[in-house]
Amino acid sequence: MIHKVQYYETDMMGITHHSNYIRWMEEARIELMDQLGFPYREMEAGGIVVPVKSVKVDYLKPCTFGDEVEITVGIQDFNGVVITIGYEMRVKENTVCKAVSEHVFLDRAGKFIRMKRTMPEFCAAVERMMAGSSLAEQKADSSDDRFTG
Amino acid sequence: MIHKVQYYETDMMGITHHSNYIRWMEEARIELMDQLGFPYREMEAGGIVVPVKSVKVDYLKPCTFGDEVEITVGIQDFNGVVITIGYEMRVKENTVCKAVSEHVFLDRAGKFIRMKRTMPEFCAAVERMMAGSSLAEQKADSSDDRFTG
Amino acid sequence: MIHKVQYYETDMMGITHHSNYIRWMEEARIELMDQLGFPYREMEAGGIVVPVKSVKVDYLKPCTFGDEVEITVGIQDFNGVVITIGYEMRVKENTVCKAVSEHVFLDRAGKFIRMKRTMPEFCAAVERMMAGSSLAEQKADSSDDRFTG
Amino acid sequence: MIHKVQYYETDMMGITHHSNYIRWMEEARIELMDQLGFPYREMEAGGIVVPVKSVKVDYLKPCTFGDEVEITVGIQDFNGVVITIGYEMRVKENTVCKAVSEHVFLDRAGKFIRMKRTMPEFCAAVERMMAGSSLAEQKADSSDDRFTG
Numbered sequence: 001m002i003h004k005v006q007y008y009e010t011d012m013m014g015i016t017h018h019s020n021y022i023r024w025m026e027e028a029r030i031e032l033m034d035q036l037g038f039p040y041r042e043m044e045a046g047g048i049v050v051p052v053k054s055v056k057v058d059y060l061k062p063c064t065f066g067d068e069v070e071i072t073v074g075i076q077d078f079n080g081v082v083i084t085i086g087y088e089m090r091v092k093e094n095t096v097c098k099a100v101s102e103h104v105f106l107d108r109a110g111k112f113i114r115m116k117r118t119m120p121e122f123c124a125a126v127e128r129m130m131a132g133s134s135l136a137e138q139k140a141d142s143s144d145d146r147f148t149g
Numbered sequence: 150m151i152h153k154v155q156y157y158e159t160d161m162m163g164i165t166h167h168s169n170y171i172r173w174m175e176e177a178r179i180e181l182m183d184q185l186g187f188p189y190r191e192m193e194a195g196g197i198v199v200p201v202k203s204v205k206v207d208y209l210k211p212c213t214f215g216d217e218v219e220i221t222v223g224i225q226d227f228n229g230v231v232i233t234i235g236y237e238m239r240v241k242e243n244t245v246c247k248a249v250s251e252h253v254f255l256d257r258a259g260k261f262i263r264m265k266r267t268m269p270e271f272c273a274a275v276e277r278m279m280a281g282s283s284l285a286e287q288k289a290d291s292s293d294d295r296f297t298g
Numbered sequence: 299m300i301h302k303v304q305y306y307e308t309d310m311m312g313i314t315h316h317s318n319y320i321r322w323m324e325e326a327r328i329e330l331m332d333q334l335g336f337p338y339r340e341m342e343a344g345g346i347v348v349p350v351k352s353v354k355v356d357y358l359k360p361c362t363f364g365d366e367v368e369i370t371v372g373i374q375d376f377n378g379v380v381i382t383i384g385y386e387m388r389v390k391e392n393t394v395c396k397a398v399s400e401h402v403f404l405d406r407a408g409k410f411i412r413m414k415r416t417m418p419e420f421c422a423a424v425e426r427m428m429a430g431s432s433l434a435e436q437k438a439d440s441s442d443d444r445f446t447g
Numbered sequence: 448m449i450h451k452v453q454y455y456e457t458d459m460m461g462i463t464h465h466s467n468y469i470r471w472m473e474e475a476r477i478e479l480m481d482q483l484g485f486p487y488r489e490m491e492a493g494g495i496v497v498p499v500k501s502v503k504v505d506y507l508k509p510c511t512f513g514d515e516v517e518i519t520v521g522i523q524d525f526n527g528v529v530i531t532i533g534y535e536m537r538v539k540e541n542t543v544c545k546a547v548s549e550h551v552f553l554d555r556a557g558k559f560i561r562m563k564r565t566m567p568e569f570c571a572a573v574e575r576m577m578a579g580s581s582l583a584e585q586k587a588d589s590s591d592d593r594f595t596g
Contacts, residue, residue, distance in 0.1 A: 159458050160459065161457035161459065161511070161512060164459075165487045168455055186496060
């Protein structure tokens with residue numbers, strides 16, 4: 001997907017404020033769930049929430065107002081309880097950000113859901129997507145990049 | 150410092166949206182720099198910007214509108230080029246979030262500044278603060294916590 | 299109340315992004331309801347939501363990172379269905395913003411609540427506050443100010 | 448233009464937080480300036496900033512996560528110093544929001560620019576767009592709508 005950087009996403013440093021990348025990860029993740037066939041809106045309507053357990057974000061280069069950020073997203077890992085999602089953001093030929101987020105599946109009472117038992121069709125879709133994914137293989141290498149702004 | 154969760158920081162899950170913790174880290178970091186004797190506003194006015202190189206955030210428990218989040222912040226590491234800052238956020242007796250951020254020092258042209266040469270008085274203040282800090286010693290252990298919402 | 303302008307509230311123009319004043323109005327309004335004896339958190343828990351019907355904001359002077367914005371808030375009008383709230387924001391001796399918002403009271407099904415019948419004690423508290431308020435009298439004059447940036 | 452409501456734009460009321468409409472107005476306005484042939488990025492690069500002087504927003508119906516908001520934008524008035532822009536936002540057949548914003552043109556020192564003298568080609572483009580616009584004629588009628596949530 002493409003996210004065009006908005007003026008309201010910049011800060012007085014003249015670049016995108018770093019908190020916005022966290023939001024773009026959510027945009028990309030929700031599009032990923034659409035592609036998976038399990039729109040997030042429907043999952044919540046069905047009583048399953050998928051909060052964020054952790055994020056890890058490496059800001060490699062700045063971007064700013066008007067830039068078109070191309071976000072690639074993929075499932076890196078899923079053990080039935082925790083799902084790990086990877087992100088790479090590019091502006092033209094430059095990688096501006098690499099990130100990973102982890103999520104859990106909870107019912108309305110806030111209890112963990114074991115997806116393999118509760119929603120095996122979701123697990124099957126994740127497996128099919130991971131089999132076809134290339135980002136999943138890039139799993140380990142986000143730590144050796146450096147901010148070069 | 151205390152950050153009181155605002156209504157506009159919640160989302161339709163009924164809890165604080167996870168992107169806001171990234172912003173509270175900035176609030177706490179700016180207060181830390183005040184305590185250090187180097188207000189961020191003055192550093193930028195003096196031609197030094199301190200962008201975020203990375204963040205790592207573990208969301209341990211949710212919090213919501215009206216909660217008073219007590220944020221403890223400390224310098225974990227500083228090698229003269231990269232500074233590492235640790236955060237712990239509590240609501241009453243519960244730790245809701247642990248986080249780490251890394252930052253670099255750049256001049257107006259976007260080039261790295263070696264702070265030991267350019268601003269030795271800043272480095273000295275950091276060392277004094279780290280000598281007196283307890284969070285700096287908690288450096289390694291943020292990874293063994295789990296979301297328990 | 300005082301709101302200290304955060305770095306993440308600025309934009310690349312070097313000033314507070316105008317959307318944040320709308321959020322500070324909410325902060326001030328929620329504090330007003332605390333003072334009224336009807337905390338908003340409790341009203342929602344009791345099944346009453348108070349969405350925004352309209353806002354009108356005049357940006358008179360810019361403010362920026364680190365500024366302490368003093369926000370005065372008062373009830374301008376209440377007819378039992380719509381409540382009108384006025385705001386004045388100052389940084390030191392300068393008025394930076396004047397604003398008005400209107401709100402309605404809805405039940406969980408989204409239907410209008412006639413507060414005089416449903417919650418007469420709320421209406422009485424509003425009347426008492428308006429009797430003692432000075433901002434209520436300043437009702438008409440927000441339109442003759444001009445941006446003088 | 449279309450803005451798809453993001454999860455991070457909702458609040459615990461389960462709907463879009465009202466501050467986001469102010470941001471969407473900016474998105475629409477920036478697209479309008481592209482259409483006008485004067486991209487905002489280039490104007491700022493050329494030393495002209497166009498801050499917001501006022502906004503007036505009527506929230507007519509709520510919208511929420513996943514909704515596609517169709518935003519129509521047009522120039523309502525321009526006297527060479529202040530430009531007035533009108534907005535209408537629809538989700539399917541429902542008008543969810545009507546709004547107006549006013550803007551001034553400032554140089555880098557914060558002084559008013561008389562656009563007719565400084566940038567007559569901009570004024571000509573505005574006149575051509577207004578001559579072809581329908582929203583400009585809807586100028587007066589945004590006040591007789593009511594929140595009908």
